[in-house]
Amino acid sequence: MIILGINAYxxxxxxxxxxxxxxxxxxxxxxxxxxxxxxxxxxxxILFCLKEAGITLNEVDHIAxxxxxxxxxxxxxxxxxxxxxxxxxxxxxxxxxxxxVSSLEKEFANITGVNEKIIKQKIHQVEHHRSHxxxxxxxxxxxxxxxxxxxxxxxxxxxxxxxxxxxxFEVLDSVDFPVSVGSFYTAFTQLLGFPHYGDEYKVMGxxxxxxxxxxxxxxxxxxxxxxxxxxxNSKYFxxxxxxxxxxxxxxxxxxxxxxxxxxxxxFGKAREKGAELTQYHKDLAxxxxxxxxxxxxxxVNHLQKRTGLKNLCIAGGVAQNSVANGKILKNSEFENLYIxxxxxxxxxxxxxxxxxxxxxxxxxxxxxxxxxxTGSIFNNDEIETYLQSRNISYTRYDDSELYDRVTNCLINxxxxxxxxxxxxxxxxxxxxxxxxxDPRRNDAKDLLNAKIKRRESFRPFAPSILxxxxxxxxxxxxxxxxxxxxxxxxxxxxxxxxxxTHVDGTGRLQSVDSKVSxxxxxxxxxxxxxxxxxxxxxxxFNENEPIVNTPGEALDCYLRTKMDMLVLENCxxxx
Ligand SMILES: [Fe+2]
Numbered sequence: 001m002i003i004l005g006i007n008a009y010x011x012x013x014x015x016x017x018x019x020x021x022x023x024x025x026x027x028x029x030x031x032x033x034x035x036x037x038x039x040x041x042x043x044x045x046i047l048f049c050l051k052e053a054g055i056t057l058n059e060v061d062h063i064a065x066x067x068x069x070x071x072x073x074x075x076x077x078x079x080x081x082x083x084x085x086x087x088x089x090x091x092x093x094x095x096x097x098x099x100x101v102s103s104l105e106k107e108f109a110n111i112t113g114v115n116e117k118i119i120k121q122k123i124h125q126v127e128h129h130r131s132h133x134x135x136x137x138x139x140x141x142x143x144x145x146x147x148x149x150x151x152x153x154x155x156x157x158x159x160x161x162x163x164x165x166x167x168x169f170e171v172l173d174s175v176d177f178p179v180s181v182g183s184f185y186t187a188f189t190q191l192l193g194f195p196h197y198g199d200e201y202k203v204m205g206x207x208x209x210x211x212x213x214x215x216x217x218x219x220x221x222x223x224x225x226x227x228x229x230x231x232x233n234s235k236y237f238x239x240x241x242x243x244x245x246x247x248x249x250x251x252x253x254x255x256x257x258x259x260x261x262x263x264x265x266x267f268g269k270a271r272e273k274g275a276e277l278t279q280y281h282k283d284l285a286x287x288x289x290x291x292x293x294x295x296x297x298x299x300v301n302h303l304q305k306r307t308g309l310k311n312l313c314i315a316g317g318v319a320q321n322s323v324a325n326g327k328i329l330k331n332s333e334f335e336n337l338y339i340x341x342x343x344x345x346x347x348x349x350x351x352x353x354x355x356x357x358x359x360x361x362x363x364x365x366x367x368x369x370x371x372x373x374t375g376s377i378f379n380n381d382e383i384e385t386y387l388q389s390r391n392i393s394y395t396r397y398d399d400s401e402l403y404d405r406v407t408n409c410l411i412n413x414x415x416x417x418x419x420x421x422x423x424x425x426x427x428x429x430x431x432x433x434x435x436x437x438d439p440r441r442n443d444a445k446d447l448l449n450a451k452i453k454r455r456e457s458f459r460p461f462a463p464s465i466l467x468x469x470x471x472x473x474x475x476x477x478x479x480x481x482x483x484x485x486x487x488x489x490x491x492x493x494x495x496x497x498x499x500x501t502h503v504d505g506t507g508r509l510q511s512v513d514s515k516v517s518x519x520x521x522x523x524x525x526x527x528x529x530x531x532x533x534x535x536x537x538x539x540x541f542n543e544n545e546p547i548v549n550t551p552g553e554a555l556d557c558y559l560r561t562k563m564d565m566l567v568l569e570n571c572x573x574x575x
Contacts, residue, residue, distance in 0.1 A: 001363070004049060004057075005064040005353025007131075007345055008104065010154070011037045011197060011245060011253040014342070015045035016350035016374070016425075017053050017060075021357050021366035023139075025052035026374040026425040028346045031549040033251070037197055038546075040251040041107045042349070048376070050112075057112040063122045064356040065104060066131035066348030071155040075176055079156075083239065124360060126352040128154030129174065129316070132343075135351025136313035137164040138358050140338035141368035146307040148299060151316035152182030152245065154345070159229065159316075161299070163307050167358040167365050172306065179232045181295060182317050184222055187237060187258035188288040192281055193271030197245065197253040204323050205459040207289035208504035210282030217266070218291040228302020230295060236263045277458075293324045297331045310335040315351070319343035319484075320427065322508050326476070326485035341372035341426035341482040350425070370481045371516045372430055375423030376549050383568045386551045394573045399519075402570055403526040409574075410438045411530060414564035415451050417541055419554045420519050424547070428483040429540035430510055431464060431520030433547045433554075435563070437499065437537040439463055444499030444537055451562040452543060461537050462508040463500035466524055469534040470511050473497070483510045499537050510538065 003018045016026035025048065030036055032044035050057060104123070105116040126134070132149035147162040147169055158180035162171045185200050194202045223231045238260055245253050264270060271281055300312060312334040319325065319339050328337055340347050357363050378386075380396065387394050397405060409416055416436045424430045435452060437444050445461065462483055463473075471477040475488040486508045494501045501507060514521040528534040541548045543561055548554045551568050558566040558573065566573040 001062075001357070001361070002053065002055065002060050003062045003064055003353045003356050004046065004060045005066065005349040005351070005356075006042055006046065007066045007348035007352075008041050009039065009247070010067065010345055010348070011039045012344055012346040013039055013042040013045070013251075014346040014349040015042045015049045016353050017049035018353045018357055019053055021363055023350060023369060023374055025049045026342070026350050027376065027423070028342075028425070028546075030546040031375065031423065034546055035250065035252060036546050037253050038251050039247040039253050041104070043107070043111045046108075047111060057108065057114045057119070060122060062124060062356050062361075063108070063119065064124050064126050064352035066126055066128060066352035068125040068127040068155055070125070071127040072157065072176065076156050079177075124352075124356050126355045127157075128348065129157050129160035130171070130355055131348045131351035132315040133160060133162050133164070133169060133313070133351070134355035134359065135340050135342070135347040136315040136338060137169055138167075138354035138365065139340050139350070139369040140311070140313050142311040142313065142336065142338065144309055145311035145313045145338070146300075146303045146309045146334070148303060148312065148314045149316045150181055150296070150299070150314065150318040151345070152186060153177045153180055158182065159299070161228075161303050163309070164313070167362060169359065173227065173229065175229050178237070179230070181222075181230070181292065183237065183258055184232065185288065185292055185318065186255060187263065188284065190255075190257060191259050191263065191267060191270045192285060193273050193275060195273055197255055201320070202456065202459065203285045204289055204321060205456070206277070206282055206285040207323070208286070208502055208506070209458055210279065210284070210286035212286040212290035213283045214267075214287035215291050215294070218287060222291070222295060224295065224298045228299055228306065230298070236260055236266070289323060292318075292321065293327055296324050296328065300328060300332050300334065304333045311338070312336065313338045315340060315343045315347055317344050322484055323486045323506070326487050326506070329476075329478075339482065339484040340369065341424065341428070341430075343484065344427060346426065370479070370513065372424040372426050372428075372482055373422035373432055373517075374425045375432075377422045378551055378569070380569045380571060383551050383571050387555070387568070387571060387573070390555065392555065392573055394571045396571050398570070399522070402567070402572070403523050405572065406523060406565065406567055407527045407530055409565045410436060410527060410536070413438065413441065413447065415448060417554055417558050417563050417566040418523070419541065419548070419551065419566070419568045423549055426482060428510070429538060429547055430482065431512065431517050431538065433541040433549070434538045435541050439497040439499045439535045439537040440531065440533060442498050448539065451564075453539070460502040460508065461500055461539050462510065463497060463535045464510045464512050464520070464524060464538040466521065466528065466534040467511045467513045470509065473535065474507070474509065478511075479513075480509050480511045481513065481516060483508050485509070496533060497535050500535065
């Protein structure tokens with residue numbers, strides 16, 4: 001049975017394909033269009049998934065769309081009646097999007113040539129948060145789990161909790177639009193002078209530089225409720241007509257200003273983009289981060305009591321808060337936590353497909369997913385042909401010489417572009433499309449900023465560590481395949497890996513498993529044999545653009561920057 005899932009006309013548009021419940025391919029459309037968070041119809045991702053499965057759309061049994069315009073329809077209409085001015089723009093915007101959803105058949109027909117009527121029969125609409133929940137639960141290793149989806153908003157919902165057992169889950173409760181943890185975090189991200197869609201991670205990176213002095217002040221903004229959820233004080237937030245994420249003809253998500261003058265009165269004037277970051281800004285970032293963590297603990301602790309379970313699955317944009325994720329097990333009775341590699345909206349395509357497979361068609365659960373490698377792939381011959389076509393000189397090494405040469409380059413202060421196997425699904429580079437450096441260097445940040453990325457000095461670089469050594473370097477020992485959790489690094493190890501130790505002594509780790517990432521594992525292990533350190537600094541292979549997807553994009557990035565070595569499978573290009 002073949003199911004194609006898509007996230008369309010929404011930020012981080014994507015497609016995923018399941019063959020008999022196995023995730024065969026999944027990718028974000030931004031990797032093809034080269035526009036970050038691209039939000040149109042995922043035409044190229046769909047064609048990629050079909051190609052990888054070796055089929056045409058005719059052979060797809062079901063198409064799962066991660067959006068249901070009918071979800072909470074009555075509530076939407078009530079909202080419109082109550083907020084005739086404020087709500088009008090929102091509802092119009094949503095209706096326009098619904099129309100787009102209804103014209104999906106046309107888009108599918110355009111790119112595949114398959115008759116619209118045939119396509120229509122195959123389509124299932126799966127509500128946004130149920131798609132998030134499915135992406136986490138059905139991909140998890142748990143037979144039973146408590147479930148949380150938490151984001152800005154989707155299908156008039158911003159948070160949903162549930163309980164999953166085998167191939168079914170049940171929704172327990174939800175929070176209606178516009179009251180939202182995601183929007184709360186985004187409002188302060190904007191107030192702190194980071195206006196772009198997806199800038200929230202900058203506040204998370206800034207937080208350790210401040211003191212959480214204003215947590216109590218934030219209790220007036222969001223109220224924890226007795227049912228384990230929350231409400232907000234609407235004085236702080238603009239009416240919904242301005243807060244909806246909109247997409248122009250360029251398909252770039254744009255979020256209007258969320259905070260009101262009242263928010264500025266209470267928390268200070270918004271920082272101009274690029275203006276100095278004062279201690280107040282750092283303290284506010286620390287407070288927002290700390291408060292968000294408390295709110296998440298409040299939700300999951302109630303969920304734990306309500307379900308009595310030890311396993312938790314989380315997805316949604318707020319599940320990208322790896323700092324909060326890393327603290328959940330310590331601050332709750334949950335013993336295990338699973339978050340998918342694409343916990344944000346790109347994961348909607350995969351989640352909708354699993355929802356149809358397990359929940360609707362009642363198929364049995366399939367293997368848990370610990371690999372994010374479901375994207376583009378190029379073999380050595382294709383790469384050689386490409387490099388020759390560009391007149392680039394290169395050497396093709398066998399595996400053992402390759403690992404030896406790359407690690408020598410890293411040890412000699414080199415910065416290496418590492419392009420291997422299938423690209424990652426999700427926002428993190430996990431050793432398939434990564435830029436690597438020596439984590440032992442005190443000056444690695446300056447080195448990377450000088451050679452490749454000019455980014456804010458407060459933002460940390462992340463460690464990839466061999467799975468067997470997590471316990472030796474980190475205060476918590478867990479499987480972290482997708483860099484989805486931040487853990488404290490043991491004090492005695494701070495000085496051996498300074499480049500990946502954040503100011504507060506933490507690291508956003510990827511635990512590298514030899515079965516999941518054999519080549520990346522081998523590279524790090526070769527570095528370990530030479531240096532005694534089982535860790536590499538890993539940052540995404542890009543430069544102010546989506547992560548590179550093809551050898552051509554990798555080569556262009558290499559040529560644009562001062563990277564020392566480019567590794568495309570076994571082919572090495574050097575300056
Ligand atoms: Fe979402």
